[in-house]
Amino acid sequence: MNTAATTTTDDHADSHDHEHHDPRLAHHFDSHQQQFDTGKLGIWLFLVTEVLFFSGLFGFYAVYRSLHPEVFLYASQFLDTVLGAANTVVLLFSSLTMAWGVRCAQLGQTRGLMVCLVVTLACAAIFLGVKSFEYTEKAHHGLLWAGMYHSPEHHDAAAADGAAGAGDHAHDEAAAAGDHGDDELFEKTKHTLSYMTTVLWVVIVISGIALGLLFKNPNKKTLATVAGCVLVSAAGMVIGAYSSIGYHHFGHAEKPTDEEILMAETVPAEYAAQKEKVPEPKLAGTFFSVYFCMTGLHAIHIIGGMIAISWLIVRTAHGAFTTYYFGAVDFVGLYWHLVDLIWIYLFPLLYLIN
Amino acid sequence: MQMKLFIPELLANAEAGFWFPPQSSTVAENVDSVYFFILWVCTFFFVLIVGLMLLFMIKYRYRPGVEAVKTNTHNLTLELSWSVIPTLLTVVMFWVGFTSYLDMRTPPAASYEISVVAKKWVWAFKYPNGWIESELHIPKGENVTLTMASDDVLHSLWIPAFRTKMDVVPGRYTQQWFNATQAGTFPLMCAEYCGQKHSEMITNVVVHETRGDFDKWLQNASDIHKNKTPVEAGEYFYKSRGCIQCHSLDGVPKNGPSFKGLFDSERKFTDGTSRIADANYIRQSILEPQSQIVTGFRPIMPTFKGQLTDEDITAIIAFIKAQK
Amino acid sequence: MATVVDSSNPKSDFPIQYRELNYLNCSKGWKSWFFTLDHKRIGIMYLIGVTCAFFLGGLFAVLLRTELLSPARILLSADGYNQMFTLHGAIMTFLVIIPGVPAAIGNIILPVMLGAKDVAFPRMNLGSFYLWMFGAAFFLAALALGGLDTGWTFYTPYSITTSTAVITALLGVFILGFSSIFTGLNFIVTIHTMRPPGMTWFKMPLFLWALYATALIQILATPVLGITGLLLVVERAFHIGIFDPALGGDPVLFQHFFWFYSHPAVYVMILPAMGVVSEVIAVHSRKHIFGYRFIAYSSIAIAIFGFLVWGHHMFVSGQSKVVAVVFSAITFSVSIPSAIKVFNWLTTMYKGSIRFTTAMCYALAFLFIFSIGGLTGLFLATLATDIHLHDTYFVVAHFHYVMMGSSLVGLFAAVHHWWPKITGKMFSEFWGRIACLGVFLGFNLTFFPQFLLGTRGMPRRYYTYLPEFQNLHILSTCGAYLLGLSSALMAATLIYSVYRGKKAPANPWGGASLEWQCSSPPPANNFDHPPLAGDPYIMESVVYNEEIGGYVPVECQGAKKGSVTASGDKEA
Structure with a gap:
């Protein structure tokens, strides 16, 4: 600023920029390389903190699994491996498109970048759609965290004499009807989906407005792009949820929702025999506590990623990225890969315990 | 002289030392001697550090016209020596603390068992005959093991005169043992914050002179x-x-x-x-x-x-x- | 905010190019502060915030000590007392000491010391400040919504069952955690990528090493606190049964996770203060720091060992004997790097020319207090004695000696050392030293009796106590009053200087690191071109100039007098 005072007579407000004419280079950096390196180190450190954040949860997982292995063995059978696997594939694919997008950005292919980002966003939304179905299904069966957990065994008992005894508990009634409750589940999933879509709308619109404010003049193009992002997200979630319902409906048509029968056939014989003796461990709900905490936190990170990707899409639409300025894409990409990687760990740890 | 006048005023219990309440269990002497060993080491280093600091403050204070003397900016031997010597001392400290700790934490095979239930904000001591009392009564010269459980939140059972302390944790049992060497009444208190009346969760340990006295007391008490x-x-x-x-x-x-x-x-x-x-x-x-x-x-x-x-x-x- | 320099009063009629511009007067209006990306302004806002929080926490402390004058009720009910000590602890820890030196002083000084124009991510820096404000707001909200009575440690299951505003406070902690993470991340990246030409890792001022080590702990430990706090929130709100023994959870697991963060956090508090003392002692003794590498490495060693010792908070919590023994052994290893630093500081003073400026007085007080704080840690690391001393006033005294007496006195030293640089004004050394003496005496009077209370059997967090402890409690309370008054005097002295202080020269103390090379206060950009950096501890490279009233580089002085020889100055 001394220079500003001694060499120019301009208004000092301009002095920030008077040395650098490139708006893509922040005033306190000397070169694009320095700016990129700084960002890169920053995002890696941020990822380290993210890993540690999750590592707290993995720590809990390790402690409880080593203390109560039978709980994990028992309860993980209620998770649908096929849906989990499908989500894994979806996320892996989104990682691929994200990496491709980074490459496109490096090469300056704006169109390719745009396509990749939109596909990544859609994949993230599909993941959330499937997840919303899974959550709804768990809630439907009372498989919630420890404080809200309803034993499925209790369910079955209720279902068995539910026909005779008047279900004094509304939930038991639902369970009694649960054998043919696919329609109800379907309805519930739609509810969940509409909640999630509403939340997504709110989140994306608010963040869109916030980001719009960061731009000097939020214009029609920005708003249209934000709306597009919301549309893609909503569509992805609907696709994800409806295909899970479809899978659930057709995949289980012959064997109605009684998951235990299904599992009795798929789990090893010795475990099935063991299960006879120890029907349900005392702390089965703890597994679902861990399940909801871990996947829930992961889902929040997916939503965060979707916001970041939407922001990239908006900036891409404005042509912000060039061959020498693509740091943001690279950094969001790294974040996205990490979120992916965490799922790669979560999937076997929660779904594939047998 | 001034200190001597001052100290007794600060002391409530005439039997107690300047630092500690009276030593009333077998481990207390050990704990105190570890404490005083560390205290002397610390005093030595404290006097050394502050003494040097005061000396330098006086000797090398700023005087007009006198510049700082350029000295070596490092000296490996010196620096290693003040890294290694404290290390050795801490090893010794760890060792004496460790051996006494093992004594304190390993309950002897034969001991009188009392179970303790802590709840907000009261202690309940249950004797082998099923009698429950809010004060802890024990015989002198006999190993006593407390098996402790909590009904609500964390508590911690501390008997300063015995130098023992152990948290009482809901959902699990913890243990501590001691062997009283002195008959009398000593405070027993909760040391882990447990809410509104944490500070009123104080009761007494009554040490009976002989096992006979203790048995007589228990007999009487439980015949309510x-x-x-x-x-x-x-x-x-x-x-x-x-x-x-x-x-x-x-x-x-x-x-x-x-x-x-x-x-x-x-x-x-x-x-x-x-x-x-x-x-x-x-x-x-x-x-x-x-x-x-x-x-x-x-x-x-x-x-x-x-x-x-x-x-x-x-x-x-x-x-x-x-x-x- | 009112820190506008007279000679360049923005209201003056001088055309702008004739005014001496600095970061304080280069723009005006509240927007230029609240939306500033300038690290120095953000630092000042932090400093103001931290000061307010310090006096709020201090007020709580004074009320607590007043209540403890007698075992009977004086001012507060038992519940009021419990809430007061909880908020005192939480505010002092999360709002004052943790952001004190790194976020407030570090923010202002770190980039200038590096010869950089700003920190690596200025927007994130501002965001981190607003997170701090937001977190503080949550704390105040917790105060309004029925208080908080869990102790700042939030131990389960009490924190699950109490009816006070635990969730609000935990969300505050969570948010403050992210503020701290972002600050740390910013500092690491800045130190890695924005050092000026010539400043190799081992030519960095030791304050930067300390901030670097601090930042490492901040980004590695704080996320664990974040997730732990979040899980406790979820536990309270939804009963997930992870910490709640009623649902099969393990309350001790919470302690492990809590201390995995909170023990390293102790070093987040003390390391920057150690960095400050390294600077202050060298500069005000006019000596090259002794054993630079040992001090630098010991900062890193403390950061690393700090992660391995959390279990020493749990020797009586029911963890297994083996675990306790291992943690005890590792805990001793932390004491060594601290000892090394103390001896190196002492040797730095040897044959120096010691100026008893206010900053140096605080640094000497730090040495005295930290020696006691550090040495009493040995009693708590030793298994046998810790069983007796755990959760007593001995622990209270020990950690106040380290956190308050060392970290905050370190902060005071830093504030006085860099005050001329930050505000461009000199404060009254006389009143500064009086305040320092008061802080020193008040502090020791407050906390030394507490060691005795602890060994004699006074548990901490007690609203009422056995009558035999009253004398020592009265002594302690008198000390607290003196401490409070002296702190107020210190603040008054500094604030007075902003309005009436003499204009500060660029280098009033004779420091050789880069921040003393730009004007006081620095221009908004700090340096137009990255300066060349040499050894930051060659005090002979600057000499006193009577005309300016401060130190100038030896070349400039030489041009006038032509007789001073620069010794060992490799600066280009």
Whole structure:
């Protein structure tokens, strides 16, 4: 600023920029390389903190699994491996498109970048759609965290004499009807989906407005792009949820929702025999506590990623990225890969315990 | 001289030392000697550091015209020596602390077992014959092991005169043991923050001179229904089982309703129903406190199922009945 | 905010190019502060915030000590007392000491010391400040919504069952955690990528090493606190049964996770203060720091060992004997790097020319207090004695000696050392030293009796106590009053200087690191071109100039007098 005072007579407000004419280079950096390196180190450190954040949860997982292995063995059978696997594939694919997008950005292919980002966003939304179905299904069966957990065994008992005894508990009634409750589940999933879509709308619109404010003049193009992002997200979630319902409906048509029968056939014989003796461990709900905490936190990170990707899409639409300025894409990409990687760990740890 | 005048004033217990309460258990002497060993090492280093600091402050203070003298900016031998010597000292400290710790934490094979239940904000010591007392009575010169459990939150049982302390954790059992070397009465307190009356969770350890004295005491104490009228026995339970923490006798409600005028009055419950407070009602409130919550109170009373016999409850009912 | 320099009063009629511009007067209006990306302005806002929080926490402390004058009730009910000590602890830890030196002083000084124009991510820096404000707001909200009575440690299951505003406070902690993470991240990246030409890792001022080590702990430990706090929130709100023994959870697991953060956090508090003392002692003794590498490495060693010793908070919590023994052994290893630093500082003073400026007085007080604080840690690391001393006033005294007596006195030293640089004004050395003496005496009077209380059997967090402890409590309370008054005097002296202080020269103390090379206060950009950096501890490279009233580079002085020889100055 001394220079500003001694060499120019301009208004000092301009002095920030008077040395650098490139708006893509922040005033306190000397070169694009320095700016990129700084960002890169920053995002890696941020990822380290993210890993540690999750590592707290993995720590809990390790402690409880080593203390109560039978709980994990028992309860993980209620998770649908096929849906989990499908989500894994979806996320892996989104990682691929994200990496491709980074490459496109490096090469300056704006169109390719745009396509990749939109596909990544859609994949993230599909993941959330499937997840919303899974959550709804768990809630439907009372498989919630420890404080809200309803034993499925209790369910079955209720279902068995539910026909005779008047279900004094509304939930038991639902369970009694649960054998043919696919329609109800379907309805519930739609509810969940509409909640999630509403939340997504709110989140994306608010963040869109916030980001719009960061731009000097939020214009029609920005708003249209934000709306597009919301549309893609909503569509992805609907696709994800409806295909899970479809899978659930057709995949289980012959064997109605009684998951235990299904599992009795798929789990090893010795475990099935063991299960006879120890029907349900005392702390089965703890597994679902861990399940909801871990996947829930992961889902929040997916939503965060979707916001970041939407922001990239908006900036891409404005042509912000060039061959020498693509740091943001690279950094969001790294974040996205990490979120992916965490799922790669979560999937076997929660779904594939047998 | 000045210090000598000052110190006794600071000391409440004449038997106690400047630092510690009297040594009243077998491990206390050990702990104190470890403490004083570290204290002397620390004093040496403290005097060294502050002495050098004062010396330099005086000797090398700024004087006009005198510049700082350029000295070596590092000296490996010197720096290594003040890294290695403290390291060796800490190894010694660790070792003496470690060996005494093992003694303190390994309960001896043969010992007198007392189980402890801590709840907000009262201790309950249960003797082998099933007697429960809110003070800890032990014989001198005998190993005593406490097996501790908590009904609600974390507590910590600390007997400063014995130099032992152990947290009482809900959902698991913890243990501590000691062997008293001195007859007398010593404070026993909760050291882990446990809420409103944490600081009133203090009781006494009474060390009996001989095992005979102790047995006699236990015999007497546990014969309550023979020695006392039901009302007196009820009052005893009222005080020893912690009722007193929440139920007053003067009509002022605390965490729970007052016992004054309770008997035969009409109680209104949070679920809208009401009932006359007869003997059955009181019995049910003691055994299943959550089944009927009187309007205006929180459901915080723990159950006493299995902790009070029918005879005990009858005594308590008689006591409540007496609170007109 | 009122820190506008007279000679360049923005209201003056001088055309802008004739005014001496600095970061304080280069723009005006509240927007230029609240939306500033300038690290120095953000630092000042932090400093103001931290000061307010310090006096709020201090007020709580004074009320607590007043209550403890007698075992009977004086001012507060038992519940009021419990809430007061909880908020005192939480505010002092999360709002004052943790952001004190790194976020407030570090923010202002770190980039200038590096010869950089700003920190690596200025927007994130501002965001981190607003997170701090937001977190503080949550704390105040917790105060309004029924208080908080869990102790700042939030131990389960008490924190699950109490009816006070635990969730609000935990969300505050969570948010403050992210503020701290972002600050740390910013500092690490800035130190890695924005050092000026010539400043190799081992030519960095030791304050930067300390901030670097601090930042490492901040980003590695704080996320664990974040997730732990979040899980406790979820536990309270939804009963997930992870910490709640009623649902099969393990309350001791919470302690492990809590201390995994909170023990390293102790070093977040003390390391920057150690960095400050390294600077202050060298500059005010006019000596090159002794054993630079040992001090630098010991900062890193403390950061690393700090992660391995959390279990020493749990010797009586029911963890297994083997675990306790291992943690005890590792705990001793932390004491060594601290000892190394103390001896190196002492040797730095040897044959120096010691100026008893206010900053140096605070640094000497730090040495005295930290020696006691550090040495009493040995009693708590030793298994046998810790069993007796755990959760007593001995622990209270020990950690106040380290956190208050060392970290905050370090902060005071830093504030006085860099005050001329930050505000461009000199404060009254006389009143500064009086305040320092008061802080020193008041502090020791407050906390030394507490060691005795602890060994004699006074547990911490007690609203009432056995009558034999009253004398010592009265002594302690008198100390607290003196400490409070002296702190107020210190603040008054500094604030007075902003309005009436003499204009500060660029280098009033004779420091050789880069921040003393730009004007006081620095221009908004700090340096137009990255300066060349040499050894930051060659005090002979600057000499006193009477005309300016401060130190100038030896070349400039030489041009006038022509007789001073620069010794060992490799600066280009």
